[in-house]
Amino acid sequence: xxxxxTLDARGLMCPMPIVQLAKKVxxxxxxxxxxxxxxxxxxxxxxxxxxxxxxxxxxxxxxxxKLFRFYIRVK
Amino acid sequence: xxxxxxxxxxxxxxDKAMMPLIMGNTAASMGMEVHVFYTFFGLKLLKKGIRxxxxxxxxxxxxxxxxxxxxxxxxxxEEMLKxxxxxxxxxxxxxxxxxxxGVKQSDLIEGTKVLGASKFLDxxxxxxxxxxxx
Numbered sequence: 001x002x003x004x005x006t007l008d009a010r011g012l013m014c015p016m017p018i019v020q021l022a023k024k025v026x027x028x029x030x031x032x033x034x035x036x037x038x039x040x041x042x043x044x045x046x047x048x049x050x051x052x053x054x055x056x057x058x059x060x061x062x063x064x065x066k067l068f069r070f071y072i073r074v075k
Numbered sequence: 076x077x078x079x080x081x082x083x084x085x086x087x088x089x090d091k092a093m094m095p096l097i098m099g100n101t102a103a104s105m106g107m108e109v110h111v112f113y114t115f116f117g118l119k120l121l122k123k124g125i126r127x128x129x130x131x132x133x134x135x136x137x138x139x140x141x142x143x144x145x146x147x148x149x150x151x152x153e154e155m156l157k158x159x160x161x162x163x164x165x166x167x168x169x170x171x172x173x174x175x176x177g178v179k180q181s182d183l184i185e186g187t188k189v190l191g192a193s194k195f196l197d198x199x200x201x202x203x204x205x206x207x208x209x
Contacts, residue, residue: 013149015101019158022104053078053105 001060001071004032010067014042018050021072025056028074033059036070043068077108079202081195084117085209088130089137089152092120095208096155096164102204103162110202112195114169117209118176121168121183127152160186167195 007024009017017038028034036047044063047070051058060071080102082095099109113121120127128134141151150158159166167190168183180189199205 011148013147015097015104016148016150019100019104019162022106022162050105053107 001035002033003035003071004028006035006037009036009038009040009043011039013040014046017043018046021047021050022054025054025072025074030074032074034072034074036072038068038070039066043070047072077106078204079108079110079198080204080206081110081112081199081202082206082208083112083114083195084120085115085207086130087116087119087127089127089140090129091117091208092127092152093155095206096152096159098206099164100155100159100162103159103164107204109159109162109164110167110195110198111164112167112169112190114172115175115209118168118172118178121166121187122178123182123184125152156184 005024005028007020009020012020017036017040021036024034038047048058048061051072055075057073057075058070059073062069080099082099084091084095095111099111103109119125128137129140144151166187168187170189170191173189
């Protein structure tokens, strides 16, 4: 998937991936796609919930073993 | 109006210190407005330079837990507080508890607002989520 930026949150535990995600999204422009990498199991449901709450669009979600990869389009 | 999230913290141990900050920082990152009211023994968590300890006999193992958290990349209490401030989390000290425990405004971390119960309840009455940590 095409992306404008990547946030590597691997090795970070809840709630750090979400806190950093919220910060990162502020740096991006509307319509840009952010790739988020995380390996905290909580992220699997936390990131979609965050998108649902904040209005940013989850346009892709993949799991590769212990790695979660999310694609978020900034609102 | 942004979704509002209010918490009351009434204990000052390590676990009661971390929980509201983890919840609060997450909520603030989700775009929620966060208010945390510290009362009774929770009040000491707002004192400058505090290093909270695990409760009761477990206090002896605080260092071990802090080290484990460092290993797991979980931010420590001080870092969580700093993060909360950056995210705009609001911290309140219960005015009665301050008199009761002899705590002065100058003892508290910067940005703490001293509040009575009515003002906090006024905020909490229009809150979507309220939690009691104690």
